[in-house]
Amino acid sequence: MKKSLLVTVISGIIVGLGCLGISLAMAGDPGVTKTTIKIGSNMILTGSAAYWGQGSDKGARAYYTYINEMGGIHGRKIEFINSDSQFKPAQAVAAIKKLIEKDEIFILMGMQSSVCILAAEKVFGEAGVPLIAPITMHRQLVDPPRKYLFVVFTEYWDQAQYMVDYMAKEARWKNLKFAVIYQDDDFGKEGLAGLEDGVKKYPSMQVVAKESFAPGAKDFSSQVLKCKQSGAQGLFLSCVTAQAAMMIKEAEKIGWKPLFMVHSATADDKLIELAGPATEGALGVTNVVIPSSEKDSPPVKKATEIIHKYYPDQAIDVPTIDGIAMAMITVEGLKKAGPDLTRVKLIEALENMKNFETGLVPPVTFGPNNRQGCRGALLYQIQGGKFVRLK
C-alpha cells in the first residue's frame, strides 16, 4: 500500500509538472519586451575549469545588475540567464536549445569553450540568434566570418605567435628548443599550431617534442618525462589551468626546470595557486589584463568596485574580468542599437563599433566584414610569485 502511494505521488508530480511545462512553454516572446531583454549564455560552471564559468558569470552578472540599477538600456532591464556546459559540447548543445526554445532569449553572449560554441552553433546559428563576445577564441569562429557571431578575443594561434615573436628578439630565448603538451581537441591543437607556425619563422628555434592528452586526463607523467628527454628548454602548455598546474608539478618532481609558457586559457593567478613556486619565470600571453598585476589602473579599479558591490567575496581574477569586459561590450552594442531593438539593428550597431575602450582588453573594432574585435596580445611573466607585464 505504502509503495503504491509513493509511486502515485511521484507520478502525479511528474505529470503535473509536465503539464505546467507545456503551458509555460506556450507562453513567451522572442526575448525583448518593453521592459526586459533576455540575454543567455553557456559557461563552464562545473567541472575542473569551473572557476572560469563561475568567475565570468559573476563578472557579467554584476555589470548587468549595475546597468539595471542605472535604469537599464533605453528603459529595459537585462535578464541574464546562464547555463552549464561542463566543458562538454553535448551539454552545451542541449543547454542552448533550452535557452532558445524554452527561455526564448534575445541574444547569447560570453559563451565559453570554442568546442562547445562550434557544436552549439548548429542550434543558435540556424535559429538566427546572435552570439556576442564569447569568452574564448578559435580560428574557426571567425573563419569564415558569420553575420551573427561577433568575436572579441585574439585567437590562441595569434597569441602564440605574438609570444614567439617577442621571444625571438630576446637574446636569452632566441635559440630556444620548444616542447609542447596539448589537449587532444581543437582547443589544444590551435595553441600547438600557433606555436609551431611561429617557430617556423625563426630558424634558430625549433619544436623538439609534442605530446598530447585526452580532455579530462589527470596523469601526465609520461608526457612530461618524454618532453624532458627530448632536450627541450621550454615547455608550452596548450590546455586549461588545472592540467597545466599538474604538468608543472610533474616537471618539478622529476627535477626539470624548463621555461613554462601558457596562453590566455591558463594565464591567471589560479595557476600560481595550484602549482606554487615552480611557476616562477613562466611566461603567459593573454588577451585581457591580469587584474592582480594591474590593480591600480582605473579600469580595473572601476571593474573591481562594480563586482564587489554585488559579490563582495568574489576574487577579481581573469575569468571575472573577462565576464565584465564582455558584458560591457554587449551593453554598448545594445545601447547603440537604439530603443527599437531587433537582432538586425543590434548587428548593424555592432558593425559600427570602432575602438570601443573597456580598458580591460585592447580597443574593440568590428566592421561589415570584420568579426574579430581585438588584435594584439599582452605578455606577462611570473616574477616573485606574481604576474608582471613585459614591455
Next chain:
Amino acid sequence: MLIQLITGGLAIGSVYALIALALVLIYKGSRLLNLAQGELVTIAAYFSLAILTQARLPYLAGLVPAVILAGVFALIVERIVIRPVVSSEEWSILLATWGVSITIRGLIGLIWGHEPRPLPSPFTGQHLHWGAYALSAQEMVIIVTSLFMLLIFYLFFKGTKAGLAMQVVADNQMGASLCGISVGRINALTWMISGMVAAVAGITISPIFFLQVEMGFELLLSAFSAAVLGGFGSIVGAIIGGYLLGIIQAVTGGYMPEAIKSSVPFALLILVLVIRPTGLFGKAGVEKK
C-alpha cells in the same frame, strides 16, 4: 627512464592498493560491490581540506580527525542506505551504492564547488633523489603511509577478536551468526574500516592530484581492476593487484601512445576476467550468479 616510471607507478599503485583493499573488504563481508567507494575517498579528502584550512592544524594532526570522520561517515551510510537493502537483489544493492555515490558527489559540489583545490601539505615541493631518479616527498608519504596502514590492518585482522570475527563473517554469514557473532555489527565495522582506509588513500594523494568532485569515480574503476587482477575476494591479491596495476600503467604510459595508456586498467580487467577469472590469487569457485 624505466626505473623512474616504476617508482612513480609505486605511488599511485599504493593508492589503488588501499582502495582495492577497502572494496574487497566490503565484498568479503557483505557480498556487495560498493560503487560509492570512490566517493568515500573524495569525502575524506574534503574533510581533511576543511580541517586543515579552517582549524589550521598541521598536516598530520589534521589527518587523524579526517580519517575518523570518514569512518563515521561510512558507518552512517551503511546504516541508512545499506541496511534496508542488504536483503534485496544484487542489483538493488549495487544501485543503492551508486545512488549514494551520486548524492555524495552532488553534495560536495554544492558545498565546496567544482574548482580543483590543492591540499596543503608540508611535503609539497620537496623531493628525494637517488642519482638520476627522483621521487617527490609526497609520493614517498603515500607509499609509507599505505604500507603502515596495511600493516595495522594485518595485525587487526589476524590478531584481534573483531578482526577474526570479520573473517568468519566473510566466510560464512549464517555460520557466523549461529556462533553468536552479530553480523550486523561486523558489517558496520567493515564499512567503517573501509571508509578509513579509503580516507588515507584520498588524503595522501590530494596534494599531488588536487581535490576535485570527480576524483573518486576514476579511482574506483582502477581500484576495481586492481582487485580483479589480484583475484577479487582475496585481500592480499587486492593489494598486490594495486601495486601491479600502478606499475603497469606507468610503464605502458612511457612507451605507448596516450589513448592506449588510459585503457590499460580496463583492458587488463577484461583480459584477466576472461582468461583467469579468479585472478592471480583468488580461490576457484568464487563465482556468483
Next chain:
Amino acid sequence: MNAPLNRNRILWALLAICLLLIPLGMSNYLTYLINLSGIYAIAIIGLNILMGRGGQMFFGPVALMAMGAYGAASLANHLNFPFYISIPLSGVITSILSLTIAFPALRLRGLYLAMVSVGYHFILEQIIGGWDSFTGGYNGLNLKKASLGGIQLASDKAFYYIILLAVVLCFLGARNLMKMRVGRAIWALGQDPVAASIQGINVTSYKIAAFMVCAFYCGISGGLLAHYLRYITPYHFTIAIAIMLLVGMIVGGWGSLGGSIMGGFFVTFLPEVIGFFKDSFLGASVALYDAQETISGILIIVVVIFIPKGLAEWVKEFKSRWSYHQREGGDSDR
C-alpha cells in the same frame, strides 16, 4: 465477448490519434524531450531483453548505442545512405560487433560480467575519443540533415513521427520476439540457466542471441540519436548515461516492455523536473548540476528501497484492481 474487445479497440484508436496529434500543440523543446525519451526507450527495451529477461548483468548498452550512432553517421556521411537505411543497417552492424563482448560474457556471471561490461564501455569510449580520423574524436562528428525523397527532415516535429514509428515497431517486434521460441528460451535462461540447460536449451546460443538482439536495439537507438542531433561526441555516451538507462529500466519494471517506455521518459524528464524544483525552491544561485546530482542520487536510493519492482508492475496492479471492480473473473492480458 465482443463488448470488451470493442472497448479496447476504441481505447487503442484514441491513443493512436492522441499520439499522432500531440506534437502539433507542443513547443519544440517539449517535443525534443519526448523524442529523446523515445530514443532511450528503444535502448531500454534492448537492455530489458538482455538483462530483464535474459538475466545478464550488462552495463554496456551505451557503448552499443555509440557503435550504432557512429556507424550510422559513417554510413550516412561516407556512403551517402539515407537515414532509413543507415539506421537499421547500423543496428545490424552493432549486433555483429556485439559478439566482441558476447563471447567473453559467456564465461562470466553476475558481478564479474557487470564489471567487464563497464570496462568494455570505457575501452570503447577511449577508442571513440582517440580514433580521430573516423569518429572526429572529442570535437565530435557532424551529420547532414536526414531526407526522405528530397524533403529534408530536421525539425523536432518531423523526427517525432520518425521516432514514434521506430518505437512502435521496436516494441511490437520485442513483444513478438518474447512470445517466440527465442524469447522464451532467453527468459528461461534468465530465470535459471542450469535448469534451462537441463531442459535442452542451448544456453550458449541463446545468450549470444540475447546480446545480439540487445545490441540491435541499442544500435538503432544510437543511430536515431545521431541523425536527430546531427552531432555526436564521446560525451553523448558516458557511463553515467548507461547507469541512468539502468535506473530507467528498473523504475519502469524489470523485464517489462511497457516499463521500458516509462523508463525512457524517466531518464529524460527527471533532470528537467529536478531543475524545475530547484529553481522554485532553492533559487538560481544554487548550482543546477549539483542539485540535480544530489536529488537524483537520493531518488535512486528511494526507488531502490521502496519500489524494487518498478512502475510498470504498479500500473499492472492498478489495472487489475480496477478491472476486478468492473467484472469478476481472471485477469485479461499477460
